[in-house]
Amino acid sequence: MTQTNRVSICHVAVGDLWAGAEVQLKVLLSKLVLRPDLNLSVILFNGGRLSEEIERLGIPVSVFPEDEWGSGKMLFELVRKFQRSDMKIIHTHKYKDTILAAPAAKLCGIPYVVRTVHGLREPFEGLEAFKMSLYESIERTVHRLCVNSIIGVSSQIERRYMAEGAVPRVVCIRNGIDLEKKPIQADRWLTRKELGVDAETCLIGTIGRLTPVKGLSYLLQAVPILLRQRANVRLLIVGDGVIRKDLEAQARDLGIGENVVFLGHREDTLELMQALDIFVLPSLSEGIPMALLEAMAASRAVVASRVGGIPEIVDDGVEGILVEPMDVTRLAESCLRLIDSPETAMKMGEQARKKVVQEFSATAMADRVAGLYKELVTSR
Structure with missing residues (x-):
């Protein structure tokens, strides 16, 4: 032409x-x-x-x-x-x-x-x-x-x-x-070792801007509930933004500072995604979030808010679990469900990958x- x-x-x-x-x-x-x-x-x-x-x-x-x-x-x-x-x-x-x-x-x-x-x-x-x-x-x-x-x-x-x-x-x-890029062959266990996370610990994580609309304050509130039920839980927060110091202070005030890792901005987000057991997106508003698509493409089990375009990506109970925004109890319960049933988490992760490949x-x-x-x- x-x-x-x-x-x-x-x-x-x-x-x-x-x-x-x-x-x-x-x-x-x-x-x-x-x-x-x-x-x-x-x-x-x-x-x-x-x-x-x-x-x-x-x-x-x-x-x-x-x-x-x-x-x-x-x-x-x-x-x-x-x-x-x-x-x-x-x-x-x-x-x-x-x-x-x-x-x-x-x-x-x-x-x-x-x-x-x-x-x-x-x-x-x-x-x-x-x-x-x-x-x-x-x-x-x-x-x-x-x-x-x-x-x-x-x-x-x-x-x-x-x-x-x-x-x-x-x-x-x-x-x-972009599913045509050569997938990163990350060593999941090496990444977890670098993060100080052993095989017995459930690593829950989220990736994105640290702004109020991402709902991370509610995710932090869910962590003490998880720890009362399961001692071996760590939360990984990847990204930076205007409320980072506020979130770090909240984690200290909740007494969960040792269980939450703030990594700041990272370029190796795909490797970090593969190290997770559960990806959580507790947003108050979203379009079609790229971080969620990347988590699904990495076959991660997801827990996400029922807002914006998220229900168009995740069928509740099929590719992940949807919760109402700001519902701390339900957020914690959904994570516990996946922690207690690795088979369910694996199946949802497989379905999530399939959905992204077919439709996104x-x-x-x-x-x-x-x-x-x-x-x-x-x-x-």
């Missing part, structure tokens, strides 16, 4: 984090870049890990430094960049990149804007809740005036934006995990996104 026949698509993202949405964007681009019919480029508002990962894929990346430029100059530079291009589709991913890049695209006559919604608004209170409501009002206006299609990563998100009615086309394309591959996700692009450019 000649260069002139390829559809030019620019992804625009804030890129200030390396978390679920950013990992998902990198996974998507790693598959889209293989398609001869697409010409990809990326604009990020921050340098860092995401920029580095995308550059490794051979995709051109432009960094528009938001901290230096401010919103006015950002909009001006986006317009200038778009005017000099032959882009047909701008694809945005979060609030800030959408309210800047979508209007810029329309000002420049770029035909189509696609926006992926990676999760619904996290719960806030007081002034923060008011601010988020204001942001959502601005976002709805931008959607109505500038966006042609919204991708929701879960059916819950799809229903929410279909009900809003601001955008002509809303579709559900669930997150995917990165290739299938990218094919659906590329299909949406094709529908848009051939609709006129």
Whole structure:
């Protein structure tokens, strides 16, 4: 296919984090870049890990430094960049990149804007809740005036934006995990030894940002219940964030400091995942969490909150156990059930792996996104 026949698509993202949405964007681009019919480029508002990962894929990346430029100059530079291009589709991913890049695209006559919604608004209170409501009002206006299609990563998100009615086309394309990469052959027992965990100890773990919406305070509250029933339990918390010190203080106050390990940010999360006996995700809000997909791909038994897109991934009692958010007693009971029945945990882990392979591959996700692009450019 000649260069002139390829559809030019620019992804625009804030890129200030390396978390679920950013990992998902990198996974998507790693598959889209293989398609001869697409010409990809990326604009990020921050340098860092995401920029580095995308550059490794051979995709051109432009960094528009938001901290230096401010919103006015950002909009001006986006317009200038778009005017000099032959882009047909701008694809945005979060609030800030959408309210800047979508209007810029329309000002420049770029035909189509696609926006992926990676999760619904996290719960806030007081002034923060008011601010988020204001942001959502601005976002709805931008959607109505500038966006042609919204991708929701879960059916819950799809229903929410279909009900809003601001955008002509809303579709559900669930997150995917790259199952084609060579699996890491981690030595489970060596990793556990490095962590100081013996074969008789049940290692429960979670991986993600340490923020209030992840519900880790409730997981810590469940640990004393577990210890009263089973002495050989350790909790591994992998990740960093704004509430790390608060969580560490809570663990000390609960008297479980010796049973909880805070590892901070780690690059070897897949190896750590394989060392776990049970993966727990006690979130208060989620889209389609990458950490959960990775745990299932590693055949780990999972206990997770019944929120967001999680019930679309885990059938309760089949691939794992679902609990209501903030239900500390049920969270502990579910972990105890898996501790007391290794056969059940193993069976659920096997079913979890099977589910991810069949329904959540990165290739299938990218094919659906590329299909949406094709529908848009051939609709006129």
